[in-house]
Amino acid sequence: MHKGMVLILAVLIGVMVAVPAALVSLDRNDRPVSSIRVDGGSSASSLDSGPEVKVYLSKEKKMETFPMESYIRGVVAAEMPAHFHPEALKAQALAARTYIVDRLSRGDFSDMAKWGEQAEKANVTDTVNHQAYLTDNQLKEQWGDHYETYSARINQAVAETAGQVIEYQGKPIYAAFFSTSNGKTENSEDYFSEKYPYLRSVSSPWDKASPKYRDRKQFQVADLVDKISQSTGKQVAVEASTGGDWLQVTQKTEGGSADKVQVGDQVFTGRQIREALQLSSADFTFQLSEGIVTVETKGYGHGVGMSQWGANFMAKQGKSAKEIIRHYYRGVELGSMNTYLKKN
Structure with a gap:
């Protein structure tokens, strides 16, 4: 066989091997939203994963159980406008997950009794007494034609922060949040009864652009x-x-x-x-x-913790979810919820 023919054959064989390998590589890089990690950690859980959260649905007057990340999706969708910047939505997901993980880790659900017998079996209500929560059917009704678009935004925010909570000195924080500040947030003891070292008054000048200012x-x-x-x-x-x-x-x-x-x-x-x-x-x-x-x-709300409109404007200025969290909650870090909860 001529040397030229040998060279051509070698090139063809190389192409036959390289193309499938390249396709496999591209497929691995084209990961679904549920496997993306915001801080470069291990891949996130899907929305159907995580410890169970028992939610008392106040209108239906019944208790239903949801996987952790599915529950967080419903909270973020209920608590923050879905059109907000993705980094603001991630910050909201972190705050929402921290709240319920802290509640589950403490295991005190004695406040549920006032909602009735069915509620006593649950960990949390879908009301602002704990965290607002909307089921998927409620979201379909509320979002209408925007359901697919808004779902994708919320799902991504939850997935990119999956399993992460906000910690202060090795414990989940009380992740208070509200709509709009007057330009500054409040020290926790100036509105609530307890003083938290991470809930300090900080500047939030962006809120003046909020429609609720x-x-x-x-x-x-x-x-x-x-x-x-x-x-x-x-x-x-x-x-x-x-x-x-x-x-x-x-x-x-x-x-x-x-x-x-x-x-x-x-x-x-x-x-x-x-x-x-x-x-x-x-x-x-x-x-x-x-x-x-x-x-x-x-302003709009109690003023303690993270301003949602402030978070949105910070994100629009290029701040990440982690930077937003560290601005409104002083001296905190991000950790894993698995430190506080057993995996299912």
């Missing part, structure tokens, strides 16, 4: 006083001669919200006034004119 409500003086009295159990006396001094914020928190509020002869916390008047936030001001009280608020 400002709100306004108006009340008749008598109606406002009545609402506060009924909600707090304290009878408020307002002297007609006191002018506008009877209603004012007398002390603010580090995050800029109302801390102490004078209403007539009583002093309340900003949280008490917010809940009594069903205000968007505890950062509010009063204006009194001709028997009408105008209450203007900045």
Whole structure:
């Protein structure tokens, strides 16, 4: 055989071997969403994997069991707009998973009894008392024609963070989150009763672009006083001669919200006034004119932990989910939920 023929044959054989190998390589790199890992760790679990979470569905008044990552999908979809930036959705998935892993690891579900006998068998409700959760059927109804697109976005965020939780000194954190800040978040003890070292007041200037940043409500003086009295159990006396001094914020928190509020002869916390008047936030001001009280608020939610709109704007500026988490939760790291829960 001529040397030229030998060379051609060798090249053909090489091509026959190389092409299938290249196709296999391409196939391995074209991984499904459920096997992608955001931090370069081991491949993530599918949405049908993980420890079971028993959820009490409040409208149906029944308990259903879901795999961990499927549950997180329903929480992220319920708690954050699906059109948010992927890195913000990942941050939400991390916070949601951390919340339920902490709850499951502690094993205290005594608060479920108030929802009835069926709820006592569950670990968590689908309400904001724990974390909002939507079933797949509910999502199909809510998203309509956007179901496939939004599902893909949420699924990817969950899969790329699967099994990961937020830790502080080797323990899952209380991963509080809310919609929109007034420009700063709150120290936990300024709204809740407990002080958490990782829930500190931090700047969140991006929130000013949120559609929920400002709100306004108006009340008749008598109606406002009545609402506060009924909600707090304290009878408020307002002297007609006191002018506008009877209603004012007398002390603010580090995050800029109302801390102490004078209403007539009583002093309340900003949280008490917010809940009594069903205000968007505890950062509010009063204006009194001709028997009408105008209450203007900045922000939406309790203000502790991660701002969802802040996270979205951070992500749009190029920040990763990990950077978002470390901004809103100080001194934390990412760890594995398997440290706290047994695998099924």
